[in-house]
Amino acid sequence: MIYLPTDWLVEPTNESKVRELLDNLNQDLITDDLLTESEVVSELEKIGETTVIEKLNNNEIAFGA
Incomplete structure (x- = not known):
């Protein structure tokens, strides 16, 4: 899971969508x-x-380990 401080979010309700989007960039393959x-x-x-x-x-x- 990517570290994502809540103060980086303009709208905290977007957290799950932001994480979903960033997960696209956090892949080994x-x-x-x-x-x-x-x-x-x-x-x-x-x-x-x-x-x-x-x-x-x-x-x-x-991203990554």
Whole structure:
């Protein structure tokens, strides 16, 4: 599970959707059914999670073990 401080969320009710989107980037094996990073960012923009996008672009979100 990705560490995601609640103060990074513009709207806390979006937490499950944000986690679902970020899980696409936290995979050891890339498959065709996963979203790309640009698609994840686009979806985050649609729900207004600008802080998460900023953290992602600044490599402040750690993926993997």
